[in-house]
Amino acid sequence: MVRLWVAVDLALFVVLLVLLGVAAGLVGSLTGLGGAVVVIPLLVILFGVPVPIAIGTGFVTILATSSTTGAAYVRDRLSDLRIGMFLEIATVPGALIGATATVFLTHANLESALFIALGVVLLAIIPGSLARRHIELPEAIPPDARARRLGLTGEYHDNVLDRDVPYQATRTAPALGVMFGAGAVSGMFGIGGGVFKVLALERFLNLPMKVATATSNFMIGVTAAAGAGVMLSAGYVNPVVAAPVALGTAFGAYLGSRVLPGLQNRTVRLLFLPVIAALAIEVILRGFGLP
């Protein structure tokens, strides 16, 4: 693949970045993968943006979209604030370590390792996205002592089932471990890592899929804020790149959630997963110095 826009007029460059953001926000919203997964490899491959700056832009993209969708889930009581805040004690240190590792790899001129690892993580997202989501509700499992003590239980109204669904968290220790890993991946590569967070919330805490998805979305903003804080103050967020992408992504995500809700399904996700796979392979090849 060829870098198309290496030296163009600034105004045109910004317009192209806004358009990239709109497309990424739309695709990210419709597929549920988030805009950063699309934005980061395209910034590197098409726009010639250095990897750490692309990762810094990924954080800004997440912050611009998670505040929109996160607010809607909080308003509808689908996000469990208590469980989300409890798990942030694991994702935030993970993100701080991940972002710091990225800065060190950049300083050590190991960007090619970052390229390869980014491609591998993008590929790793695909099986999780393909996995059949649980439509049925989880079986009732007694909460562990910590979950009981902290009151990690809740209830939401399921519009499809037309009834209130109670739930209670369990296996909090392994869930914290997975969340730490999810935070580290997010912090290192500037992606939301929602696939990994939902996995921990569904498989370990035993939460219903809708609550797991909404709570993951609620947490993504705080995890991104941890990574973004490090990258911004370390000088790896270039606002002339990040601002237009963030503006475009926020608009694209809005379009995806409001104007085209009928398209938000598994088919759209399946259509775009090959694109993510192609981008991942391209990034890995670049890491190995291949054209």
Added chain:
Amino acid sequence: MTRPDPPETPAPPPVKPLPDEAYVRMTLVLRLGLGLSLAILLASLVAYIVSHPGATSASVLSGNPILGYLSLPGIGSGLASGSAEAFLTLGLVVLVATPIVRVLSGFYYFHRAGEREMTAITLGVFALLLVGLLVIGPLVR
């Protein structure tokens, strides 16, 4: 002779759910923070483009225009002089600060409810976020 039953371990008192007010306020924080930051970023981006005629994508990618504004004195003096770069930095700071303020509001509600463990957890998360922004980032720059 039958042995007396062992005393039962008292069940922990049920934890009250967070009040509706917490959900409403946090939604408001997220919406206001996002709206404010995007408005600042849009206005300052336009100002930056207008004030840099002849700039290209290559010149933008060769460095980071806000490096001089990543300290409190730097951004303070930049904002006072109306620098587009300083306002771009401010927009990013507001965007990053929005989830941090949300964590702080969680701390407030758990503290008000007298939930010591959740209060400590949210305070810990808040402290870690500040450490990342104010300590780790500048240290590794």
